[in-house]
Amino acid sequence: MGKVAAKRKSKYSKETYLKWYDIMLLIRRFEERTLMAYGQNKVRGFCHVYIGQEAIAAGLLTGIRPEDPIVTGYRQHGIALMRGIDPKACMAELFGKKTGIVKGKGGSMHFFSKEKNYFGGNGIVAAQVPIGTGIGFAEKYRGSDNLSVTMFGDGAARQGAVFESFNLAATWKLPVLYICENNHYAMGTSVDRTSNVTEIYKLGYSFDIPSEPVDAMDPISVHEALLKAAKHIRAGKGPYFLELKTYRYKGHSVSDPARYRSKDELKEYQERDPVKLLEKKLIEDGIATEAEVKAIKDKVKETVAEAVEFAENSEFPNPSELYEDNYVQADFPFIRD
Numbered sequence: 483m484g485k486v487a488a489k490r491k492s493k494y495s496k497e498t499y500l501k502w503y504d505i506m507l508l509i510r511r512f513e514e515r516t517l518m519a520y521g522q523n524k525v526r527g528f529c530h531v532y533i534g535q536e537a538i539a540a541g542l543l544t545g546i547r548p549e550d551p552i553v554t555g556y557r558q559h560g561i562a563l564m565r566g567i568d569p570k571a572c573m574a575e576l577f578g579k580k581t582g583i584v585k586g587k588g589g590s591m592h593f594f595s596k597e598k599n600y601f602g603g604n605g606i607v608a609a610q611v612p613i614g615t616g617i618g619f620a621e622k623y624r625g626s627d628n629l630s631v632t633m634f635g636d637g638a639a640r641q642g643a644v645f646e647s648f649n650l651a652a653t654w655k656l657p658v659l660y661i662c663e664n665n666h667y668a669m670g671t672s673v674d675r676t677s678n679v680t681e682i683y684k685l686g687y688s689f690d691i692p693s694e695p696v697d698a699m700d701p702i703s704v705h706e707a708l709l710k711a712a713k714h715i716r717a718g719k720g721p722y723f724l725e726l727k728t729y730r731y732k733g734h735s736v737s738d739p740a741r742y743r744s745k746d747e748l749k750e751y752q753e754r755d756p757v758k759l760l761e762k763k764l765i766e767d768g769i770a771t772e773a774e775v776k777a778i779k780d781k782v783k784e785t786v787a788e789a790v791e792f793a794e795n796s797e798f799p800n801p802s803e804l805y806e807d808n809y810v811q812a813d814f815p816f817i818r819d
Contacts, residue, residue, distance in 0.1 A: 490767040493702070498544060499760075499769050502701045504778050505543055506536035506757050509560040511786045512569060516559065516576060519790065520736050525576045528605070529590040532560030534731040537756035538663060539564035541704025546631060546659075546712055551599045551621070553614040554633035556591035557663075557730075558603030561633070565600045567593065573789035579796035585807070586799045608634055608641035611660075615647040618658035618721070629657040629715045637668025639682050645689075648721070652689040655720035659711050660686070662723070663698070665730040670742050683725035691723045698726035699754045729754075 492499065513531040520529055532539070539560045542552075554561050562572055567583055575582030576590055583593050594602040601617060604610035614632025621628045638644060639662055651658045662682050666672055673680050686693030692714060696707040704726060711722035729751040733740035764770040 492767060492769055496769055499764060500774070500778065501543060502537075502540040502705075503757075503760050503764060503770075503775070504782070505564055506540050506701070506760060507778060507782045508569070508785065509536045509539055509563055510757050511782050512563060512572070512789070513559060515786050515790055516573075517732070517736060519573075519576070519793075524794070525590070526578065527589050528556070529576070529736045530557040530734065531732050531736070532557055532730075534751070534756075535663060535665060535698070535728045536560060537701040537760075538661075538698050538704055538726050538728060540701035540756075540760075541698075541708055542631070545705045545708025546629070549599060549626075550628050550631055550659075550712075551601055551614075551617050552631040552633070553601040553610045553617065554603055555607070555610055555635055555638065556603050556605050557635070558591065558593060562593040562595075562600060562603075565595070565598045567595050567598055567600060569785055569789040570792040573786075573793040574796050577793040577796070578798060579793055580799040580803070581792070581796040585803065587804075587807070608638035608643045610634065611638065611641075611644050611647045614660075615651050615656060615658055618651060618656040619654070621657050622654070627657075627716045629659050629712060631659050631661065633661045633663060635668065636662060636664040636666065636673050636682060637676075638662075639664075639685065640677055645685075648686065648689045648691060648723075651721040652691050655718065657715045657718075658721040659708075659715055660691075660721060660723040662725045663728055664725050665728050667730070667734070667740075667743070669734045670738060670740070672742075681725070683723060686723035691721050693723040693725070695725045695727055698728040699751075699756050699759075701756065701760065 509532055513533045516525060516531060519525045543564050552565060559572060571583040575584060575588060575593060578586045580586050583595060591603045591605040611632055611634055614630050618630035621630060664682055679685060683693040683695045697703045707724055711724055714722050761775060764775055765772060
């Protein structure tokens with residue numbers, strides 16, 4: 483159990499590699515348990531899991547700062563966990579419990595944490611892109627060197643809100659890092675069938691935004707691309723656009739059997755499983771021992787089990803709480819019974 487291959491020279495520290503493996507495995511196990519809970523009717527409504535895209539979260543963990551605000555779309559459990567939101571609060575939110583991160587009112591698509599600079603998932607395709615652009619405007623107005631991480635999927639890349647946001651950010655040199663998580667299928671239709679521009683990063687060229695593609699099945703590639711983009715943005719040079727080429731192993735949502743893709747394609751990407759390949763690298767390159775890897779596995783297993791137990795034992799919100807936490811409560815005299 484304790485055997486280790488001859489140690490190879492690694493570009494990054496052992497701590498960094500283990501940090502990547504820890505968060506990627508946590509997301510994978512959390513999402514697998516979420517699917518199980520959905521099948522048990524404990525999680526209801528829409529639910530989109532992050533399985534297959536974990537390397538993106540790992541790269542973000544080390545490639546940006548905790549102070550940098552993040553806004554993303556509806557496939558967002560993994561990004562929330564990466565940002566440090568308690569797995570218990572995340573799972574409780576999925577269960578619709580009052581101990582959830584937004585008191586059981588948001589569900590799968592709407593986690594939020596002001597303390598963690600996490601401005602949430604968004605259920606409307608591309609609606610988060612103008613929000614992230616506005617957050618970038620606020621950071622520039624304050625004079626900070628924070629950047630607004632604004633994430634969207636390949637399906638959102640055809641929405642007008644994206645291009646309007648690109649135009650404003652480029653014109654005003656806003657500190658926005660636009661990230662397209664291209665998992666190839668939007669809801670269920672491939673990029674090839676829905677766009678004449680299949681290399682999505684090239685869309686940024688129309689606005690003179692520095693743009694490039696990234697192999698997002700590898701946390702190192704994501705990490706390095708983020709560092710490069712962040713350096714550009716923090717220097718006051720305006721926005722940057724990264725197309726993170728990834729793959730989701732599950733359907734669009736839990737109700738999607740994903741029959742629109744071939745078994746061969748799925749097999750090809752499963753052979754590039756980011757979690758398994760990173761684990762293999764840790765052992766084969768002598769970065770970590772098998773015992774150290776097992777310790778992380780045991781810790782993650784316990785963390786997810788505790789999150790589920792917490793969610794199951796928490797109370798549902800009182801129906802009266804539906805009218806709390808609104809932006810404003812007022813009488814409307816023009817409404818008649």
